[in-house]
Amino acid sequence: MxxxxxxxxxxxxxxxxxxxxxxxxxxxxxxxxxxxxxxxxxxxxxxxxxxxxxxxxxxxxxxxxxxxxxxxxxxxxxxxxxxxxxxxxxxxxxxxxxxxxxxxxxxxxxxxxxxxxxxxxxxxxxxMMNLTCVVGLFTGRLRLDRPRLDGLKSAGKNKKVLVYGGSSSFGGLSVQYLSQAGYTVVTTSSPRNRNFVDKLGAIVVIDHTIKPEALVDQLVAESPYDIMVDTISLPNTIAVTARVLAAQGGGKLYAMQPAFEPESLPEGVTRVFEPWSESLYEEKNHDLQEWVMQMYLPQCIAQGAIIPLxxxxxxxxxxxxxxxxxxxxxxxxxxxxxxxxxx
The missing domain is CATH 3.90.180.10 (Medium-chain alcohol dehydrogenases, catalytic domain)
Incomplete structure (x- = not known):
């Protein structure tokens, strides 16, 4: 047998x-x-x-x-x-x-x-999976700085990132990774998960269960954003995040999945998706992949520097x-x- x-x-x-x-x-x-x-x-x-x-x-x-x-x-x-x-x-x-x-x-x-x-x-x-995607997107693709590994927060950077969906696995890890690297992060959460999301390092956490019009207004009030990521990427969330991006002139909306059916985005807004960990396999990111696997993940877990769901x-x-x-x-x-x- x-x-x-x-x-x-x-x-x-x-x-x-x-x-x-x-x-x-x-x-x-x-x-x-x-x-x-x-x-x-x-x-x-x-x-x-x-x-x-x-x-x-x-x-x-x-x-x-x-x-x-x-x-x-x-x-x-x-x-x-x-x-x-x-x-x-x-x-x-x-x-x-x-x-x-x-x-x-x-x-x-x-x-x-x-x-x-x-x-x-x-x-x-x-x-594991979402953390490699977080690093692959923000540092492998977008060339943002890595966090420090000595437990200290990096010096502040002049960039603001919207991470829609801070209580998702990808979203929560994104908020931590970016804020620890010194970037300004705005995110969203439901009231049920607010206590968890509040610990992750965002400067503003917005309730995404409010009516879409009010949600768009609150997100726009915190703009402009240098980078916008929709970690949920469902039609109802893309409808919100695309409007926020359009309000600041359009650009790339980074998503966790492709559109599985035709969608109508505001003029100037483009959904961008790929398996984000793929960038870590590229030769130019060889040292980044080793850093994630051999240093960042095991050290941060051992030190309690990453808050898991x-x-x-x-x-x-x-x-x-x-x-x-x-x-x-x-x-x-x-x-x-x-x-x-x-x-």
């Missing part, structure tokens, strides 16, 4: 089912991870239920996980069996051995970070993933969902 089990998606929109699969052998430059924590990302329900990107079926989904190195390829020198690591799979990588929804996963990626001693691995797992550990192991995807589709705010695939 196979030592590995996986939650497999047989076709678009179908429920996942758990089956034995092979126990993979890592290639020369690969690692085999005994997976003990899956961290779920909203894009996964969009792939499973909405066909957000073309994929081949049957497929093992999942991008972010943590666990212990079980085996290493013949050419691997940087890691040893038994080390605890957290991994974020590169967007577009194909092969079921690389999907996180299983008990043993192969890693052929540079987005690997060691889990600090004494740290619950669900914390870096819950941060509360973690909700979903019961049921691999069989519980269908429930997780349903919850993500309905909308999850203010928490990060994780599961133990061995439960």
């Amino acid at each position: 196979s030592r590995n089990l996986a939650a497999i998606l047989p076709s678009l929109g179908s429920p996942l089912s758990v089956h034995p699969v092979e126990l993979y052998t890592p290639g020369p430059y690969e690692l085999l991870i005994k997976n003990t924590t899956i961290a779920f990302n909203a894009i996964e329900y969009k792939i499973a239920k909405l066909g957000a990107i073309p994929i081949d079926y049957p497929i093992i989904l999942g991008s972010t996980f943590a666990g212990t190195i079980e085996d290493i390829g013949s050419q691997v020198t940087d890691y040893q069996v038994g080390a605890r690591v957290v991994v974020s799979k590169r967007f577009g990588v194909k092969g079921n051995q690389y999907g996180a929804y299983q008990q043993y996963v192969v890693v052929a990626d540079k987005m690997i970070s060691r889990v600090p001693d004494g740290v619950d691995e669900s914390v870096p797992a819950s941060l 509360p973690i909700d550990k979903v019961a049921g192991g691999l069989k519980g993933i269908n429930e997780v995807l349903d919850r993500l589709q309905k909308g999850v705010s203010g928490v990060r969902l994780v599961a133990d695939p061995r439960e």
Whole structure:
């Protein structure tokens, strides 16, 4: 009997089912991870239920996980069996051995970070994917400065950034990253998540549950913004953030997903999207990628310099993933969902 089990998606929109699969052998430059924590990302329900990107079926989904190195390829020198690591799979990588929804996963990626001693691995797992996207967008693409690593706030910069959705994982990490690097940040939150967002470093937090007209007025009152990011990127939020951007003359509205259907934006406003962590794979950002994986993520977690969203550990192991995807589709705010695939 196979030592590995996986939650497999047989076709678009179908429920996942758990089956034995092979126990993979890592290639020369690969690692085999005994997976003990899956961290779920909203894009996964969009792939499973909405066909957000073309994929081949049957497929093992999942991008972010943590666990212990079980085996290493013949050419691997940087890691040893038994080390605890957290991994974020590169967007577009194909092969079921690389999907996180299983008990043993192969890693052929540079987005690997060691889990600090004494740290619950669900914390870096819950941060990993969005943190790499935050750094990839703001520093890899937009060339903003990095935060310091000595616990001190950087000197103030003459740039203001609107981060719409401060209680989302990407939004909360963006507020912290930018404010720690010395930038002025304005963000939004619902009253329910306000206490959490207030701790992240924004100079202004606006209630995004008020009527759209009043919300636009309040956001415009804090403008102009040098950079605007809509971390929710749904039609109702894009309608608000695009109007705010149009009020200051238009420009680029950075989003977390493309428009999945035709949309009408104000004149001069352009939605800009790409998988933001992709910039970290470019040669010019090689040192930035190493900094994120080897220094920023593990040091900030160990020092408590990054405030993570509360973690909700979903019961049921691999069989519980269908429930997780349903919850993500309905909308999850203010928490990060994780599961133990061995439960």
